[in-house]
Amino acid sequence: MPExxxxxxxxxPDDAARAGKDAAQDSSTAGGEVWVVVEQVAGEAAPVSWELxxxxxxxxxxxxxxxxxxILGAGAPELARQAFSYGAAAAYTGSDxxxxxxxxxxxxxxxxxxxxxxxxxxxxxxxxxxxRDLASAAATxxxxxxxxDCTHLEIxxxxxxxxxxxxxxxxxxMATIITPNHRPQIATVRPGVFPLPEAAAEAGxxxxxxxxxxxxxxxxxxxxxxxxxxxxxxxxxxHVIVAGGRGMRSAHNFALLxxxxxxxxxxxxxxxxxxxxxxxxxxxxxxxxGQTVRPLLYIAVGISGAVQHLAGIQESDVIVAIxxxxxxxxxxxxxxxxxxxxxxxxxxxxxxxxxxxSGAAGSDAAGERQIGVESx
Ligand SMILES: Cc1cc2nc3c(=O)[nH]c(=O)nc-3n(C[C@H](O)[C@H](O)[C@H](O)COP(=O)(O)OP(=O)(O)OC[C@H]3O[C@@H](n4cnc5c(N)ncnc54)[C@H](O)[C@@H]3O)c2cc1C
Numbered sequence: 001m002p003e004x005x006x007x008x009x010x011x012x013p014d015d016a017a018r019a020g021k022d023a024a025q026d027s028s029t030a031g032g033e034v035w036v037v038v039e040q041v042a043g044e045a046a047p048v049s050w051e052l053x054x055x056x057x058x059x060x061x062x063x064x065x066x067x068x069x070x071i072l073g074a075g076a077p078e079l080a081r082q083a084f085s086y087g088a089a090a091a092y093t094g095s096d097x098x099x100x101x102x103x104x105x106x107x108x109x110x111x112x113x114x115x116x117x118x119x120x121x122x123x124x125x126x127x128x129x130x131x132r133d134l135a136s137a138a139a140t141x142x143x144x145x146x147x148x149d150c151t152h153l154e155i156x157x158x159x160x161x162x163x164x165x166x167x168x169x170x171x172x173x174m175a176t177i178i179t180p181n182h183r184p185q186i187a188t189v190r191p192g193v194f195p196l197p198e199a200a201a202e203a204g205x206x207x208x209x210x211x212x213x214x215x216x217x218x219x220x221x222x223x224x225x226x227x228x229x230x231x232x233x234x235x236x237x238x239h240v241i242v243a244g245g246r247g248m249r250s251a252h253n254f255a256l257l258x259x260x261x262x263x264x265x266x267x268x269x270x271x272x273x274x275x276x277x278x279x280x281x282x283x284x285x286x287x288x289x290g291q292t293v294r295p296l297l298y299i300a301v302g303i304s305g306a307v308q309h310l311a312g313i314q315e316s317d318v319i320v321a322i323x324x325x326x327x328x329x330x331x332x333x334x335x336x337x338x339x340x341x342x343x344x345x346x347x348x349x350x351x352x353x354x355x356x357x358s359g360a361a362g363s364d365a366a367g368e369r370q371i372g373v374e375s376x
Contacts (some may be wrong), residue, residue: 023207032121032183033068033090034060037111037124037134038083041102043075045238047196048126050086052189054197055153056124057087059162062155066090072110072231073099077207084203091205092118093214097221100225102130106219108137110212115142117251118208120184122162124153127188145179146186149288151193151311162187163293171288172306192315234291235284240266241295241316243286244274246307247302247323247342251279257293257301263353269293271303288313302342305330322346 014351034056042302053069060067068090068231069083071168080091094112098106111134115123116326123138126133126148139146151174154163161178165191168175235241242261244254257268270280272287285294288308294315303309310333313319321334322342331337 012336031065031236033066033118034063034085034122035068035070035115035124035184036093036107037070037118037125037131038079038087039130040071040073040075041130043078044254045079046083046126046128046191047073047189048128048131048191050082050199051191051194052126052198053083053086053088053122054188054336055185057197058124058163058236059122059153059155059356060089062157063121063160065121068092070111070114070123072107072212074207074248080205080207082199084205085199085201086197087200087203089205090208092208092210094210096212096214098214098270099212100344101223102220102286103223104133104137104158105217105221105248106214107134107216108141109136109218110210112141113153113212114210115184117210123186125186125188131188135186135188141359142182142184144182144184144186146188147177147179150187150189152350153187153189161185164323165309167288167308181359190292191234192294195294195315212340234295235267235286236267237298238267240264240294240299241269242298242299243269243271243303243313244280244301245271245303246273248274248279249302250278254279257325258349259298260346260350260353262335263350264297265298265355266295271306271309296303299336300330303330305333352358 036047036049036052036056053067054069066089067087069080069088070092070336071079072094076093076095080093083091094114095111099110125135132336134146147166150164150166152165156163161180163176163178164187165174165176206235240261242257245259248254254268261268269284269286272285272290275282275285276282285291288311288350290312293310298313298316299320305328314333315328319334320336321330322338323330324339324341326339
């Protein structure tokens with residue numbers, strides 16, 4: 001980074017209006033920046049924002065333009081500093097009481113005004129509940145294209161267009177989508193798809209402050225109460241994931257996986273078949289319509305390896321598959337495969353892990369570690 005102190009410039013609310021709606025819709029905005037909308041709660045950024053910042057920086061370099069962060073609501077100076085450390089050369093901040101807490105309409109208005117004023121050529125958002133909501137609302141206002149849930153982004157060097165790749169037709173094909181005629185090109189990417197870049201310690205950049213003119217209509221919705229969902233941890237930070245599929249046969253049998261995960265210091269996840277059967281919460285689903293994970297170790301137990309499941313696990317360092325069917329597609333991506341009955345193999349793994357990791361081989365009562373298995 002060339003600078004170590006932020007430069008601050010200010011935009012009046014009228015700047016956006018002056019720039020006019022047509023400018024943002026002009027497909028000839030060559031040279032526009034690559035933006036990442038930073039998702040934050042009370043000044044704490046969602047990691048996906050920084051994952052996207054690393055990607056935005058690479059895209060911006062390929063285009064010869066700046067990567068920039070958009071920070072709406074609380075926490076601007078600190079979040080701008082973090083954005084610089086993850087690769088942003090500039091940060092557009094917007095402050096208004098209507099922007100805190102997050103509500104789609106005022107955020108959409110602030111983002112759209114900034115886009116009209118500064119004409120980025122690309123805007124990236126996390127494919128989270130908020131990001132999906134904001135991206136689609138902003139794309140509608142800006143009358144431009146949006147590609148949701150991208151798994152790969154790349155610049156077409158000949159045309160300077162963003163190639164946005166995502167699963168299509170139920171995940172059976174990968175489609176590469178371009179937005180040739182409208183700007184900005186907007187894409188969402190799910191958490192975990194891109195790695196978190198290393199933060200540079202002494203990075204600086206330009207802060208462009210603005211006061212969005214939020215209209216009464218956009219500020220009409222108020223949040224009365226926020227009730228967090230207790231006990232639902234994200235799979236994102238897990239180093240070890242033990243995931244079960246239809247082969248587990250029942251919710252009760254997931255206790256086996258809990259036990260193995262506990263021995264390995266990991267957490268339990270599932271295929272969609274197990275979620276659909278009601279054996280485990282949807283928040284634990286891995287795959288195209290669940291979470292993308294990147295643990296050091298992913299153990300797939302009784303999971304066939306459908307393409308939609310594989311979409312969520314391919315960034316795992318090591319994949320171990322346990323399946324009774326030697327032809328199960330999961331073995332095509334597994335680093336280690338165990339063909340056999342999971343109800344024999346998993347208890348054996350629990351024993352072995354317990355013996356090795358506790359150093360207590362054969363010393364404790366086997367009965368304490370026995371887990372019942374239920375057949376359906
Ligand atoms: C649009 C769309 C999105 C989707 N999104 C997702 C997603 O996000 N995540 C996801 O997982 N799926 C998703 N799916 C569903 C996906 O296509 C598969 O249906 C699902 O992944 C299958 O789950 P499974 O592997 O647990 O079940 P199955 O395919 O039924 O496999 C069960 C496996 O268990 C093995 N088995 C059975 N008994 C034993 C035993 N005793 N010991 C060892 N092995 C045993 C079997 O050999 C089999 O391979 C999606 C589908 C669509 C159309």
